[in-house]
Ligand SMILES: Nc1ncnc2c1ncn2[C@@H]1O[C@H](COP(=O)(O)OP(=O)(O)OP(=O)(O)O)[C@@H](O)[C@H]1O
């Protein structure tokens with residue numbers, strides 16, 4: 135975790151260690167390399183892949199995985215796992231939509247959606263810390279409950295006609311420049327930076343700051359590294375874990391709002407298996423499922439690898455079935471790398 | 479002594495199912511005193527120490543600090559009462575570096591509330607140098623350090639803060655001879671500052687060298703509490719192994735006076 139702080143100082147202290155790049159650095163480097171290879175490969179395979187418009191599409195798609203991945207990273211660093219994020223995403227989106235239908239303005243309705251997510255996360259955290267249920271089981275239960283609730287509340291039907299304002303978060307862009315042409319049709323000069331991408335950047339910076347520079351971040355790492363040692367050192371281990379699960383739930387709620395806003399429809403069946411993408415993003419980015427290791431920047435790289443993989447396979451005309459096979463193999467490969475790292 | 483003891487443990491009990499790990503043990507510790515806690519493996523020494531450190535909740539018994547009863551729900555409570563502990567397991571977070579471990583739970587912060595890593599590093603450097611001048615790789619994760627270096631971090635963490643009672647559970651188990659001597663000096667120095675020390679050790683030589691008193695545990699029970707000048711190494715060994723003094727025992731210092 136101190137890998138980015140003062141590399142020069144460290145080099146001076148251990149001249150030999152500087153020559154041998156450590157495992158975390160190799161992992162990060164290989165992830166970036168994979169990313170570049172994917173971009174290069176897909177660009178050759180399809181002309182349309184390497185274009186501004188497709189770049190923005192990838193940015194949009196990745197923002198949802200990225201938001202989920204950041205929350206997942208916090209939970210994974212504490213040594214836990216959150217399988218409920220895909221379902222919580224749906225429940226939050228449905229909650230927001232129902233609030234809008236009930237007459238609430240968009241902004242407070244979205245805040246409510248995020249709160250619903252945080253509430254689900256809090257239940258996860260309490261079940262894990264108070265009832266001492268393993269995170270895998272606790273969040274698996276929440277995965278079923280949140281999905282069931284979303285489907286029950288909506289009768290499994292999508293909620294549409296939510297108004298233009300609801301679609302702004304998912305479809306709007308900053309610095310979008312449109313010029314009216316003489317023939318009366320608008321011409322897009324610059325498509326702008328999509329709001330979801332800006333949101334992702336802000337959340338990523340906030341989370342990285344929290345993990346690196348704040349006390350709670352240090353405690354998250356300590357808890358995952360050695361829970362008993364952290365407890366004996368005076369870290370409030372249960373509160374720390376609760377915090378991580380609440381953050382994961384809240385970010386799933388935010389991701390739900392982004393996704394549903396983009397579709398301008400609340401889909402109770404949206405986000406199935408998204409938890410796997412989020413876990414894959416975190417693990418590809420160097421987070422260790424045994425806890426104590428992980429970074430936001432790594433997870434961002436991981437999220438882009440997953441996002442580009444999905445988008446590129448689509449553009450190359452690979453069927454959805456084959457895509458599943460590829461992503462599945464990538465997930466296993468990433469966890470395998472994690473295992474190899476721990477064995478040494 | 480007229481002043482109250484720093485800590486008193488009265489009738490402490492701890493059982494795990496049928497196992498009586500600590501069986502009605504009482505103990506006290508005065509300022510500037512080093513008390514050796516001895517016993518065979520599994521005698522219950524670490525359990526007793528963890529109870530005083532707030533890391534384990536006793537089934538029965540009372541703890542008093544400066545004469546007033548306290549109840550420790552977690553290690554923070556004991557730390558606030560000035561009780562610091564070097565655990566037998568060291569209790570270090572492997573992925574964090576030395577400064578992060580030293581200040582874990584008590585991080586130094588800047589005015590904005592951010593972690594002050596620079597100051598924690600500088601402070602760690604100071605306190606670690608006091609114990610091991612060769613300690614240079616402070617910013618490596620502690621998992622990559624040697625057993626002795628890890629032990630030094632655990633010791634440094636216990637003496638850095640405002641300590642009044644120090645629990646040392648086999649603090650020199652992983653240390654080389656020069657580091658062990660350094661810890662012995664440290665113990666004498668802390669003692670002269672008026673700190674009370676509970677020293678768990680299997681090393682009879684260290685115990686006789688450093689301690690004012692010894693208490694001996696056997697199968698969870700307290701079988702002996704003596705001033706160090708009352709007993710010989712053989713007496714203590716007999717207490718540890720058999721749970722009783724040799725049949726013909728008389729206090730050594732009285733013997734000499736006769
Ligand atoms: N968490 C626990 N759960 C169950 N039994 C325990 C636990 N901790 C300790 N014990 C038991 O309590 C007894 C005392 O253990 P303790 O660690 O206090 O021994 P010790 O005197 O410190 O031994 P050593 O010299 O080997 O460190 C042992 O029989 C041990 O098995």
Ligand SMILES: [Mg+2]
Nearest residue numbers: 523524566647
């Ligand atoms: Mg012990």
